[in-house]
Amino acid sequence: MFNKNDTIHTMKKYNFDEIIERRGTSCVKHDMMDRIFGTNDLMPMWVADMDFRSPDFVIDAIKERCNHEVLAYTFGSDSYFEAITGWLARHYSVSAQKNELHYVPGIVAAIAFAIQAFTEKEDGILIMTPVYPPFIDLPTYAKRRLVCSPLKTVEGRFAIDFDDFEKKARDCKLLLLSNPHNPGGTVWNRDDLKRIDAICRKTGTIVISDEIHADLVLPGYKHTSFTTVSPEAKGNTITFVAPSKTFNIAGMGSSVAYIPDEALRNTYFGYLDGYEVANGNVFAYTAAEAAYRHGDDWLLQAREYIAGNVEFTIDFLNKNLPAVVAMRPEASFLVWIDFRPTGFNYEEIKRRLLEVAMVALNDGYTFGGEQYKGFFRLNIGCPRAVLGQALERIAAAF
Numbered sequence: 001m002f003n004k005n006d007t008i009h010t011m012k013k014y015n016f017d018e019i020i021e022r023r024g025t026s027c028v029k030h031d032m033m034d035r036i037f038g039t040n041d042l043m044p045m046w047v048a049d050m051d052f053r054s055p056d057f058v059i060d061a062i063k064e065r066c067n068h069e070v071l072a073y074t075f076g077s078d079s080y081f082e083a084i085t086g087w088l089a090r091h092y093s094v095s096a097q098k099n100e101l102h103y104v105p106g107i108v109a110a111i112a113f114a115i116q117a118f119t120e121k122e123d124g125i126l127i128m129t130p131v132y133p134p135f136i137d138l139p140t141y142a143k144r145r146l147v148c149s150p151l152k153t154v155e156g157r158f159a160i161d162f163d164d165f166e167k168k169a170r171d172c173k174l175l176l177l178s179n180p181h182n183p184g185g186t187v188w189n190r191d192d193l194k195r196i197d198a199i200c201r202k203t204g205t206i207v208i209s210d211e212i213h214a215d216l217v218l219p220g221y222k223h224t225s226f227t228t229v230s231p232e233a234k235g236n237t238i239t240f241v242a243p244s245k246t247f248n249i250a251g252m253g254s255s256v257a258y259i260p261d262e263a264l265r266n267t268y269f270g271y272l273d274g275y276e277v278a279n280g281n282v283f284a285y286t287a288a289e290a291a292y293r294h295g296d297d298w299l300l301q302a303r304e305y306i307a308g309n310v311e312f313t314i315d316f317l318n319k320n321l322p323a324v325v326a327m328r329p330e331a332s333f334l335v336w337i338d339f340r341p342t343g344f345n346y347e348e349i350k351r352r353l354l355e356v357a358m359v360a361l362n363d364g365y366t367f368g369g370e371q372y373k374g375f376f377r378l379n380i381g382c383p384r385a386v387l388g389q390a391l392e393r394i395a396a397a398f
């Protein structure tokens, strides 16, 4: 029998060029497209999952677990937690202890729980726009005061306006930090994070560091886990990590909270356990453990492939649609594109994408409002042939 404690170094070659039919599997990307875009007939380059086969070692672990044929109540085993602590230590020099970790069903839900656990109605929550839409929607829904510090664009990448950030942090109980950043794929460097840490400790703002895109930092860049920027940062941070983007297993709901500080942990884990909102399930635990235990080689190859897609995209747009400005991602598989320099207004850009190119991209508007109308986010986590076809259609439409 497959020994789940063995680390496998297969150096097997994975095929990311394979085109897999996903339609009809209740996948959000294809099968829920009509709810957002009014039709299922577009090329789906939107929601942030990838079209690659989920890794064989995850699938095998799930099949193995299924063979037992009793899928009753479960919990996170020592071996599940060891796989996570091993991953965090190997990749980010984070020395997490088992009791500092907690399963969470998804990072979006986990942020919603943090908002409930640490803030009250009308409390300020700071975000840096443009940003992953649930960072806007969750505080708004919870009737917290959403405070936005817009990012600047400096030399083609996002940069934090620290004067503005500090002013706004003074009035906020929580910071929602996308580390790395979605959209734009900006990898925050240690200095950026140190400044955020120093300000937030001064202003009494707890940092929620959402590190879901960390594993997909592209060759040449390095992810800094927020708790490693200073000894004090550990006392003021709730970190979320997940194998979901990394290994294309977002449908498993298998994310993790890491809280080294005892007081924060008691409040947050107390909330999760008190309301029993994060008990986990058989497949989530099994998938996460297999991914974190056996995923190093697969991830190396996936990152190489995605980096190739980044080059391909930037090169294609430079040659065929030089009017648009694409931000080169330093992490993950999402490209933030400014279509405004094409000269068309927002409605016309949208019409051309949807009705002429027939591609579904995420609308920049949802990442922070009016000022991002005309920006769209392109998902390039797909076989290069598919990406090429989508880019051809976009270029032709403009």
Ligand SMILES: Cc1ncc(COP(=O)(O)O)c(C=O)c1O
Pocket (backbone or CB within 6 Å): 048, 105, 106, 107, 108, 109, 132, 178, 182, 210, 212, 242, 244, 250, 255
């Ligand atoms: C920054 C960020 N956080 C969280 C998520 C989603 O996390 P989950 O599926 O675990 O709720 C995404 C997905 O795109 C994301 O980009």
